[in-house]
Amino acid sequence: MLMSIKVRYFASLKESIGRQEDILDFKELSTVNEIWRQANPGKPLPANTLAAVNMDYVELDSSVKDGDEVAFFPPVTGG
Amino acid sequence: MAIRICAGVFDPYQEIQAYQSTNLENSGAIGATSIFIGTMRDFNEGDAVKGMTLEHYPGMTEKQLEKIVTEARQQWHIIDTLIVHRVGKILPAESIVLVAVWTSHRGDAFDASRYIMDALKSKVPFWKKELLITEDERWIVENTDGYKCKRN
Numbered sequence: 427m428l429m430s431i432k433v434r435y436f437a438s439l440k441e442s443i444g445r446q447e448d449i450l451d452f453k454e455l456s457t458v459n460e461i462w463r464q465a466n467p468g469k470p471l472p473a474n475t476l477a478a479v480n481m482d483y484v485e486l487d488s489s490v491k492d493g494d495e496v497a498f499f500p501p502v503t504g505g
Numbered sequence: 506m507a508i509r510i511c512a513g514v515f516d517p518y519q520e521i522q523a524y525q526s527t528n529l530e531n532s533g534a535i536g537a538t539s540i541f542i543g544t545m546r547d548f549n550e551g552d553a554v555k556g557m558t559l560e561h562y563p564g565m566t567e568k569q570l571e572k573i574v575t576e577a578r579q580q581w582h583i584i585d586t587l588i589v590h591r592v593g594k595i596l597p598a599e600s601i602v603l604v605a606v607w608t609s610h611r612g613d614a615f616d617a618s619r620y621i622m623d624a625l626k627s628k629v630p631f632w633k634k635e636l637l638i639t640e641d642e643r644w645i646v647e648n649t650d651g652y653k654c655k656r657n
Contacts, residue, residue, distance in 0.1 A: 437560050437632035438644040474647070481565035483628070497562060497630075501647040504559070504590065504631025505543055505602050505622060 428453060429492035433465050436499035439475065459486045461496050474501055506530075508570045509589045510561065517542045517603040520589050529607065530585040539614035541604040541622050547597035549645070553638040557595045562630035566590075573624040577606075580620070581613040588621070590631065 433448040440446050448465045456464075458477045477484055478497045490496055507528060509520075521540065525532070547554055574586050589603040604621050608614040633645040 434562075436562055436630065437634075478562075478565060478630075481562070481568045497565070499562065499630060500632065500644070502626075502628065502630050503633045503645040503647065504561070504629050505626040 427492075429456070431456070431461060431490055431492075432495045433461060434495065434497040436497065438500050439472065439498055442472075443469070456490050457486070458484060458488050458490060458496060461490060462486075462498065471498070472500075475499070476501060506574060506585060507587050508567055508574070509587075510563070510566060511589055511591050512593045514599055515589055515591065515603075517589065517600050520587065520603055521605055524587045524605070528585075532607075534609055535584055535607045536609045537607070537611040537614040539606045539608075539611075539618035541602070541618050542600055543602040543622075545595050545597050545599050545601055549635060552635075554597065554635050555638050556597075556636040558634045558636070559592045559595060559601070560632045560634070561590075561592045565630050569629045570625065573621055573628065576624070577617045577620050581608065581617040582610070583608055583613065583617050586617075586621070588625075590625075590629075592631070 428451040431450045431452060433450060435443060435446055443466060450461060450464055458479065462471050475498050477486055479488060479490060479494050507524060545557055570588055577583060583606060585607040587603065587605040591601050595601065602625070604618055606614050606618045606621065608617065635643050635645060
């Protein structure tokens with residue numbers, strides 16, 4: 427069974443890769459790192475990029491399951 | 506407790522007044538109110554700035570703010586909190602953020618307010634892009650000790 431993962435990008439990262447969203451299908455359990463590699467082949471994850479799964483911060487080696495929303499974005503600058 | 510993401514201009518003083526007159530919890534126990542208001546400047550890093558766009562991650566923004574308020578409530582005796590944060594296009598002198606904390610004693614109000622504001626700046630997914638008077642645009646890069654996840 428295929429796992430479907432939604433990947434979102436924000437702010438300067440969204441501009442630099444030219445997309446705000448990807449939908450990826452995986453055959454087996456994946457990690458945040460692996461999702462970046464599949465979605466952006468040949469492009470290293472920029473330094474300081476933060477990652478979230480289902481809107482909580484995660485480490486890059488965290489696992490991802492079917493239906494998860496993964497997000498990548500630069501350090502935040504609100505307030 | 507209230508958290509509001511606001512796409513248009515807001516008046517922080519009216520927000521406080523409206524909240525105090527309708528929603529405030531346990532108002533008889535309140536002895537201290539701490540209010541922080543962040544406002545947009547017309548300069549940054551030596552350049553004149555004429556506007557700004559604030560992007561956010563809807564859903565995660567609210568989730569992280571709720572988490573921060575919960576953490577603050579575990580550390581200080583807080584009666585109530587109100588957070589309003591602007592998104593979208595902003596002009597100098599307009600309010601960006603309001604953090605109001607109601608407590609029985611001033612120490613809790615001061616400390617919790619600072620904690621919430623510092624955590625907001627480092628963890629809540631908002632991003633500012635400045636428009637300079639030269640018409641150049643630039644993303645603000647990490648204006649605080651941002652939350653860091655470990656590198657692999």
